Amino acid sequence: MTATRLSYPLTVDGVTWRVRDAPLTASLLTVLREQLGITSVKDACEQGRCGSCSVLLDGTLVTACTVLAADASECRVTTVAGLPAGGPADAVRRAFAEAGAVQCGFCAPGFVVAVTDLLTRRPSAGEEEIRTGLAGNICRCTGYGRILAAIRAAAAAGATAAAGEVAAGETTAGEAAR
Amino acid sequence: MTGQTGAGQTGAGQTGAGQTGAGQTGAGPVGTAARRPDGPAKIAGTFPYAGDLRVPGALVAAVLRSPHPAARIARVDTAAARALPGVAAVVTAADVPGAQTYGLIVPDQPVFARDVVRYHGEPVAAVAAVDATAALAALAAMDVEYEPTPPLTDPTLVWDGAPRDHPPVHPDGDVFGEIHISHGDPDAHGPVAVSGHYVLGIQDQAFLAPEAALAVPAADGGVDVALATQWLHSDREQMAACLGLPEEKVRLTLAGVGGAFGGREDVTLQVHVALLALRTGAPVRLSYGRTESMLGHPHRHPARLSYRHTATRDGELVSVTARLLLDGGAYASSSPAVLVNAVTHAAGPYRVPNARLDGATVRTNNPPCGAMRGFGVPQAAIGHEAQLDRLADALGLDRLELRRRNLAQPGDVLPTGQHLPGPFPLREALEIVAARPLPPPPSGPVEARAEARAEARAVRRGVGYALAFKNLLFSAGFDDYSTAAVHLELGPDGEPIAVVRSAAAEVGQGFVTVAGQIARTETGLSAAVVTPADTSIGSAGSTSASRQTWMSGGAVRGAARRVVDELLARTARRLGLPAAVAREPRRMLAIIDGEIVAPEAGARVPLSRAVREALAEGPLVAEEVFRHRATQPLDARGQGDVHVAFAAAAHRAVVDVDVELGLVRVVAMALAQDVGTVVNPLALTGQVEGGTAQGLGWAVMEELVVERGVVVNPTFNGYLLPTFADVPDLDFTPIEIPQPDAPYGVKGVGEAPTCSATPAILAAVRDAVGRDLFHIPIRPWDLVGPRDLVGPWDLVGPRDRVEEGAA
Amino acid sequence: MSGGDGFVRPTTVAQAARALRARAGAVALGGGTDLVPAFRAGAPAPPLIVALRGVRELRVRGASADHLIVGAGVTYSELAAWPDAPGLAMAARVVGSAQIRNAGTVGGAIGTASPRGDLLTYLVAAGADVLAADGARRWREPLVDRLAARGPAASPAAARAPAGAGPVLVTAVVLPRPAGPGVYLKLGARQAAAPPVLGCGLVVDSAAGRVSVAVGGVAAVPVRAPDACRFAADQIDWSRPDVPPDTPTRFGELVAAAVAAAPDPLATPPGGPPAPYLRHAAGVLAGRALAHCLAEAGGST
Secondary structure (H helix, E strand, O other): OOOOEEEEEEEEOOEEEEEEEEEOOOEHHHHHHHHOOOOOOOOOOOOOOOOOOEEEEOOEEEEHHHOEHHHHOOOEEEOHHHOOOOOOHHHHHHHHHHOOOOOOOOOHHHHHHHHHHHHHHOOOOOHHHHHHHOOOOOOOOOOOHHHHHHHHHHHHHHHHHHHHHHHOOOOOOOOOOO | OOOOOOHHHOOOOOOOOOOOOOOOOEOOOOOOOEOOOOHHHHHHOOOOEHHHOOOOOOEEEEEEEOOOOOEEEEEEEOHHHHHOOOEEEEEOHHHOOOOOEEOOOOOOEEOOOOOEEOOOOOEEEEEEEOOHHHHHHHHHHOEEEEEEOOOOOOHHHOOOOOOOOOOOOOOOOOEEEEEEEEEOOOOOOOOEEEEEEEEEOEOOOOOOOOOEEEEEEOOOOOEEEEEOOOOHHHHHHHHHHHHOOOHHHEEEEEOEOOOOOOOOOOOOOHHHHHHHHHHHOOOEEEEOOHHHHHHHOOEEOOEEEEEEEEEOOOOOEEEEEEEEEEEEEOOOOOHHHHHHHHHHOOOOOEOOOEEEEEEEEEEOOOOOEEOOOOOOHHHHHHHHHHHHHHHHHHHOOOHHHHHHOOEOOOOOEOOOOOEOOOOOOHHHHHHHHHHOOOOOOOOOOOOOOHHHOOOHHHEEEEEEEEEEEEEEOOOOOOOOEEEEEEEEEEOOOOOEEEEEEEOOOOOOOOHHHHHHHHHHHHHOOOOEEEOOOEOOOOOOOOOOOOOHHHHHHHHHHHHHHHHHHHHHHHHHHHOOOOHHHHHOHHHOOEEEOOEEEEHHHOEEEEHHHHHHHHHOOOOEEEEEEEEOOOOOOOOOOOOOOOOOEEEEEEEEEEEEEEOOOOEEEEEEEEEEEEOEOOOOHHHHHHHHHHHHHHHHHHHHOOOEOEEOOEEOOOOOOOOOOOOOOOOOOEEEEEEOOOOOOOHHHEOOOOOHHHHHHHHHHHHHHHHHHOOOOOEEOOOHHHHOOOOOOOOOOOOOOHHHOOOOOOO | OEOOOOEEOOOOHHHHHHHHHHOOOOEEEOOOOOHHHHHHOOOOOOOOEEEOOOOHHHHOEEEOOOEEEEEOOOEHHHHHOOOOOHHHHHHHHOOOOHHHHHHOEHHHHHHHOOOOOHHHHHHHHOOOEEEEEOOOOEEEEEHHHHHHHOOOOOOHHHHHOOOOOOOOEEEEEEEEOOOOOEEEEEEEOOOOOOOEEEEEEEEEEOOOOEEEEEEEOOEOOOEOOHHHHHHHHHHOEOOOOEOOOOHHHHHHHHHHHHHHOOOOEOOOOOOOOOHHHHHHHHHHHHHHHHHHHHHHHHHHO
């Protein structure tokens, strides 16, 4: 008995792909990596316990390995490459590079997605909220110290930018910066 | 299927044009916080790890593993698997053309089990198929008949001298190594004695990127493999032997490595993937999942430590007696070397006039164990530090004061007879860490675990200290070396660039950054690149033993200096300077601020022109093989000048313990560490923070649980790693004293903090609950309710067991 | 979607229930946090997956005068932010990580019926019922019965379902609107994102003068300790409310005794907490839960 295979569209970072003949039970992670060659989404545990496959699904942070790929076919999937410009993502990327937050780097794309999500929703998150909010992203190399420094720097850069916008008389959407 | 680039991208990439002045970030020399060249790609998710490599037409491989920890194999029938659609090849032991076994020290590990399996997860067969679904279907179709046998899971049965009726696990014998160190007078004892037995569980390296490789068969009958590993040349040697190929036909390139921590030192998938590529004539990819990874690589040795410390009433150590039993699991891996480390460090960084230190590492049907960050020293450090705290209490002395009175200093004789080499700022490290401000008492609700809502009266704060020393580089007479080459070329923009070639495996620790910094420092060029590591150059040795900055840094420095010598010589000749100057060009020429200057000759040449003109004579390249000073193996009494150098570390841990539930929160950690000359302060901080976190994990949550030889929790749901919420900030003070005979005075930094972190946390928890602790990791029920006396195992002898404060 | 009917995405409960009934072995998919990793770990592919993402009825939650109703498609994150149900929010907040909370659903928790599930333990304490449907009909039954139906001892309700009616689709949970404080305390092996080892939900109904507790992680189904609850209710001076100082501890001891006597106890996993420790810890958590609830109730008057 051959396993059921499905074909469906999948919209990733604004591009709609045609997934062909994917196994019924394939996770979004597997389809991204194996069918679409989008390998920025990582497979450290494939169990939802490490965050290395963190993506946004219709703007909500999830682990791609716990999403059935077929079930994502009418959703917008956002990987690290598709994080919106003009949001915190650019500051997060820059901060990770400057703060020494990357060693082996396997957790990095997932962290960038998760941190961007956190700072988008909670730009003034304090240390406790950062630590518990990101407990779903495991790093084995850094001990999180330089990652925390990067997040603080990115948050501060966001606050400065927002303050600059206010000072320039433009309205800011979303939560007020601290 | 999109075709990704091959493995040729790792490590490459310009460091960016920046000034070479001190203090510059970005692309700076030694001593600056230069940024990693691979950082942007890793952040963007484009950096190609071994598991990301894709080649059109590649087959997918999968491995069949034993579900039993011990069994005879009665039958392996692959016919049904081979007949499935999409299956290109199935291989078993019968298909291994060369050596049937491999191993880092003793080649005892079968490529595939043939007649018997000895551990849960041992490979029995492998398959290559068109996709993962077909490969898994082939595994399911394989017909293997096992006859399970009773697994040997108690290491004490192998080494307690008592007769046993269990047959040996392996015909070669079940003792991988045995060491007996005899120092001073074996009968000398002080009036105050403390004994303890400590049981340490298995820690897993849990590097995030599971094992992966891509093997492509070559027209010459060889194979090209891109893979994640810690030592390309060691892999190649073992692969060539098993594949029955000369080493020149096994060409390895380092793909992106997502962490290692010792877990990639052993061959795991290398022979399997190459064999399948050669058999099918097609490229073959092999990637492990997390469970397979946790079954597939050796772990940190679980250990049973039995210690007895005696001292004078003034707190001077008189003797240390220790027996260390490391369960090496089914195959040798690096067990004999781990044992050397554990036993030679067993008494700790202290002046011990009399010591009897015995150790053994034995074979069982438990999971194989080998290298993990610290390599036997974390186990020893737990023992000696727990003992000293208990001894201090028995003496009525402050725990730090007892240590102060007994610290080893350079020149002191260690139990191996080796004189402790300097520099060794252990005293300084202790005083620094003791003086660091403590975190304030918590304001508001104190919670050891936020979700458990303890009342303040149920939470007690504890403070603990631990000192450790950790050997650096390889030991015991091993002829270790590293090879590097530096080319001076013109980059695409016509400007000179230093190109570093080294086979050193970048696993995340930042060697690629350091190599660029060294090249920039020596050449005066602002542009330096490190090419992908591969076997086209000589071995750089293993990324382990905290050795790469010293050894491969030394090789890069040497090669860079000699290529600059050649550049200066050619420039001297071009300037018409005498031949004697060209023979020793640095006497008259120097590189300063982007120019070659010869003040006595009144000449200055822009560096870029000098390189361009020198290249007209031919390539500018130099290769260097760097060695450290010789060491000696241990003799029959455990004596020898066995370690090249040591790093000292002192940790302080502060914990809050919910004493009703036995829950621990690590509130703060402070570290002072002997780090030598700092090449990159940001990378240094990252390494010691990461090493501390791994020690923390073992202290309070990490244990690979094995029940009758079966691994119970080979997943990240069952094997818990510290999260962002578990690891507090690290208050870190580097102690920078240049190491003689190391390039720039560097010292390895990665392992020492892992050695001292775990015992510091154990000491802090002990301080909080007022109870001796004997198990790592600390479990909540160790802290609550009846004491667990760790079972009846007692090699010191019952009469020695408890003599605290004996008159 | 093409390539076979192995996957359907209904938009109503009726469609979903019919789809589950139409194929033997059909499986409902909520957030996927349990199901999808199970497939990766080798669980066999079912003949049909019925994805519930598009069934908007399941995502509804609301409050009536007497009850809270939570659709099976509501996620842990949505519950964690729901001010109408602080105890429920507390339980939802400690589940997994942000990623898991954003995807995992109430229906998925009930379907998986983990004996250690944080949310389930609290819902049992809160006296929740489930609303369920199969192809033929809809009904309401106590959550504990639905959980027991997944285990060796089938509930009377499950026995009443006609044979061949197909798998059960839980559409919502219903629980009394809080008439007092509720808490959920958890014991896990690390500071966050911890698999539950033990959990204790406790709900105080000040209006009715009742205490209700449930302990998860010790038996096949969360343990309810009715004797302990009656003791606590008797001890409480409901006019304040207030208790003699040793009541929480004594209450905890009674809960620990109920845990010790629970039928279908979970076996100690290798390397896991010994049963005496779990009993002790259950008592500690229960005592703390009661003390917290009373402090909260006292503070709010």
